[in-house]
Amino acid sequence: MSENLTSGLGRRRFLLSSLGIGAGAALTACTSNAPAGGPPAASAPVAGGAGANSEPGEQVTIGFSAPAADHGWIAAIANNAQAQADQYPDVTFSPVNPTNDIAQQIAAVQTLINQRVNALVILPNDGSQLTSVGRQAMEAGIPVINLDRIFDSPLAYRTWIGGDNYGMGVSAGNYIGQRLRDAGVANPVIGEIAGIDNLPLTQQRSQGFADALQTYGFAVGPRQAADFTAQGGQRVTANLLQAAPQLDAVWNHDDDQGIGVLAAIQQAGRSEFFMVGGAGSANAMRAIQEDNTVLKATVTYSPSMASSAVSVARLVAQGRGLSDFAEREVPASITLASATITKENVGEYLPLGFES
Amino acid sequence: MSDRTPVSPPTPTGAHGPELSKTGAPAADEHQRVERAAREAGGDSAAGRLLDSGAGRNLGLVAVMVLLGVVGAVTAGERFLSVPNLLTVLTQASIIGVITVGVTFVIIGGGIDLSVGKVMALSSVWATTVATQAYGPLVMVLCALLVGAGAGLVNGLLIAYGRIVPFIVTLAMLISAQGLAEQISGRRSQIVTDPTIAGIATTRLLGIPLLIYIFAVVVALGWVLLNRTTFGRRTFAIGGNSEAARLAGLNVRRHTAALYVLSGLCCGIAAIMIASLTTTGSSTHGTLYELDAIAAVIIGGTLLTGGRGTLIGSILGVLVFTTITNLFVLNNLATEVQNIAKGAIIVVAVLIQARARRADP
Structure with missing residues (x-):
């Protein structure tokens, strides 16, 4: 009698645990986000090069620091910067681990300064709070490209590029x-x-x-x-x-x-x-x-600005200017225009869209 | 419905007898007696007694609702009282309401669940991945329920058998569920492409959105479970005094674990609802829902220490908060003022609750 009971309990436990394991396995299979035979994900927008500036120059290393992505826009910023850097055979791209913590971002930028990179692209978590580390980099002779969220002092960046x-x-x-x-x-x-x-x-x-x-x-x-x-x-x-x-x-x-x-x-x-x-x-x-x-x-308010920032960082590090400008140097500040996308022109802009 | 206190601890007030006063009481006792007398005098008025009872606290919330209704009718008129607007309020309340049902059980059972918002986010993300959506709506629903209940089970086992404080366990679950949701989704909003799931939010039966029916069914089931079953009575017993419940032969650990599974299951249901309402699964869903749910439970008259509370009170609490949000948007006011009002209501509700607890032996 009691043997029957225990074996019954044992069977119940076995069934329950195999049910649990089965459910676990099925759930794990459900975490994939790879599209099954769907259209491939849109490629990241990159700034095409033309004229003398597209010719490979001296080898440069560009450091990159940005907040951790909690929004499609920030995710696109990091992807675009990477894609742009991959375009250039003369650029070594050195991104640091993205973080939403101010102290960690300051530490990360200081690491890049110590590595003596040739240029820095920084999208700060907070412009004011990273101004001092931007100045440190500039004083160490590393040009800083300040992306979007602006530093308090122009002494902290070589060029600011951002949206309007x-x-x-x-x-x-x-x-x-x-x-x-x-x-x-x-x-x-x-x-x-x-x-x-x-x-x-x-x-x-x-x-x-x-x-x-x-x-x-x-x-x-x-x-x-x-x-x-x-x-x-x-x-x-x-x-x-x-x-x-x-x-x-x-x-x-x-x-x-x-x-x-x-x-x-x-x-x-x-x-x-x-x-x-x-x-x-x-x-x-x-x-x-x-x-x-x-x-x-x-x-x-396009995250393609990260592509442009990497492109500008390369030119600054190599001592080149923007090819259509009379000046020999890259401008100190670049404000991107906000375009209006309607049904008529959406085809042109679709490659710039980021997946949310 | 009334409060249940099946295992009420002995009250210290009964220990002091009248004999103390016979023997020329010192000043301190004199003070106590005066206070007690004053309390008894206050409790004699019908209104005071009503306010102190459980039904009274619900009545208080009903009064707040009526007051909000009057404010709405005066400031926004027909726009507030129109049927579509009232349905909007109920739809907005449905998701946090389903979560609050689970949280009410956990708090009455003497615990706390801080992880609800992010467990819902995790379930919504897990149920809306490309892979899950390929299996169709049934698997999506099942997946959300399993993930929610699974997270609840982990909470429950760690609390009941691992002997870790619920606050810590569920806080850890909040953080890791958020992390896992971000990892699975790649921090993107996953669009719901399945027409059945997306259709839940747009489907109406007899002119009432399906989400409100789901809300009503969950509340009804929760009410029956809490007030008409052994499970519910055990929940009150364990929350009131878990040691006494253990000595009375209840399996306190298993029951505690079950409460967290129930809370997780509610998050799973809410995950499908929010995925349908926003047409996305996202790790940003449910931020601060734990605080909204706990606030609703508390102003609903449930003791944060457990053992006493009502489900209807919690639901009224949810409706009060949702109505406030609606009123502020109807009057085009900024969110900051709304948060100040919410905070004030919580404080007032807890003050009333503390008064009721003092009066109730």
């Missing part, structure tokens, strides 16, 4: 203003879904947007900040759509959170307005191309 947040807002405002004026809409309701309000970049984008709309005599109506995530975009938009029963246009600052924004719009069954995105992800561009959602345009 204010200009991004202006581009979005101009597109929306022009389109509404062409349609003859009087007193339009224009919504805005921002990123994180504490960030200067969000404030600049919103300022540019408001200023551009003002030139058309329009103003921003309902405005809410999400948090650059799909979840935040969905939550804020679902509520905002209830706040505004009738909208004419919406600007969403970020295409990554835009996935959630579009989901909320679809779930609410709304289509009386058009939407403009921001940053320029491949997803958003495909949606614009297919033209079956409210998303009609996006204004770029």
